[in-house]
Amino acid sequence: MYKNLSASLLGVIAASSLICEAAVAEEWRGWNIHVDGYPNTIAMDKFAELLAEKTDGEITLQMFHHGTLGSQPDAIEQVRLGGLEIGNFNLGPIGPVAAEANVVSLPFIFKDVPHMFRVLEGEGGEKIAEGMAAKGLVPLAWYDAGARSFYNGTKPINAPEDVAGMKVRVMNNDLYSGMISQLGGNPSPMAFAEVYQSLKTGVVDGAENNWPSYESTGHFEVAGYYSLSQHLIIPECVCINADVYNELSDELKEAVTEAAKESAVLQRQLWTEREATSREKVETAGVITNEIADKSPFQTAMTLVYETYLSANPDLRSLVELIQATE
Numbered sequence: 192m193y194k195n196l197s198a199s200l201l202g203v204i205a206a207s208s209l210i211c212e213a214a215v216a217e218e219w220r221g222w223n224i225h226v227d228g229y230p231n232t233i234a235m236d237k238f239a240e241l242l243a244e245k246t247d248g249e250i251t252l253q254m255f256h257h258g259t260l261g262s263q264p265d266a267i268e269q270v271r272l273g274g275l276e277i278g279n280f281n282l283g284p285i286g287p288v289a290a291e292a293n294v295v296s297l298p299f300i301f302k303d304v305p306h307m308f309r310v311l312e313g314e315g316g317e318k319i320a321e322g323m324a325a326k327g328l329v330p331l332a333w334y335d336a337g338a339r340s341f342y343n344g345t346k347p348i349n350a351p352e353d354v355a356g357m358k359v360r361v362m363n364n365d366l367y368s369g370m371i372s373q374l375g376g377n378p379s380p381m382a383f384a385e386v387y388q389s390l391k392t393g394v395v396d397g398a399e400n401n402w403p404s405y406e407s408t409g410h411f412e413v414a415g416y417y418s419l420s421q422h423l424i425i426p427e428c429v430c431i432n433a434d435v436y437n438e439l440s441d442e443l444k445e446a447v448t449e450a451a452k453e454s455a456v457l458q459r460q461l462w463t464e465r466e467a468t469s470r471e472k473v474e475t476a477g478v479i480t481n482e483i484a485d486k487s488p489f490q491t492a493m494t495l496v497y498e499t500y501l502s503a504n505p506d507l508r509s510l511v512e513l514i515q516a517t518e
């Protein structure tokens with residue numbers, strides 16, 4: 192009798208703990224590389240807030256900013272494998288993992304930022320998203336990261352010859368190493384967090400990034416020539432681990448996606464403002480900016496970069512052509 196009672200008690204306890212488990216909120220962890228006040232940091236915090244609101248607290252997200260959970264390539268692996276649920280990633284370091292996503296890292300593929308968003312919102316964006324999802328990363332929304340230009344500590348860059356012989360930091364992606372080599376420079380793939388010190392101590396001569404990152408990292412203090420090559424326009428994503436996403440109910444999927452998309456509206460607006468204030472700040476601090484009157488020699492120099500990508504991914508030629516044909 193005693194034995195029976197304890198068995199049924201155990202049953203009750205087991206059942207109630209199951210009920211508790213189902214009702215317990217999911218707590219997610221999110222990665223972001225940027226500092227406080229950066230558009231992406233503010234937008235990811237907004238995403239966390241909207242997520243809790245729209246899921247009635249069923250899902251909460253704790254954001255870890257400033258790359259405290261590791262470098263971007265490591266964090267991408269973490270989200271793919273499920274060690275982290277969420278990341279705000281640049282598609283540059285995702286390229287080596289998902290060939291479809293690497294298309295955005297072909298230099299000069301986009302005419303400008305609006306062109307990039309038109310592509311992402313159409314068939315091109317679907318193809319890129321499918322390629323990423325197949326590798327464990329589902330993009331929920333796209334963020335703006337403007338255009339990347341070269342900077343260094345010695346001279347304005349006006350032509351590929353000016354890059355020749357320079358050691359230039361790039362993100363981890365063979366396309367970027369190829370790009371620098373084709374301009375005659377020496378590529379140096381390196382984590383974002385190491386760039387300031389490397390510029391300062393002369394480990395590298397230059398790097399490339401958008402206005403807000405050039406400013407927020409302090410790179411402008413140690414590399415005072417910013418040349419508007421605008422050779423890369425790379426989008427960013429709010430990405431989620433594919434298993435975590437796929438296991439959500441349809442209702443929760445919708446709530447999570449809506450929260451990410453709403454955060455993207457905010458991010459894009461803050462981005463536009465920050466591009467202007469960052470430029471103003473660095474120019475006031477003495478940075479010498481130059482427009483590049485003729486970018487065609489840079490574009491022509493990229494032929495081999497395109498050919499290498501296409502010969503490794505012949506099936507993605509139609510995606511490249513689709514982007515080029517998008518108005």
Ligand code: GTR
Nearest residue numbers: 224281336362383400401404
């Ligand atoms: C920034 C981007 C970061 C990171 C960084 C870099 O513009 O937002 O995610 O990719 O560039 O150069 O490593």
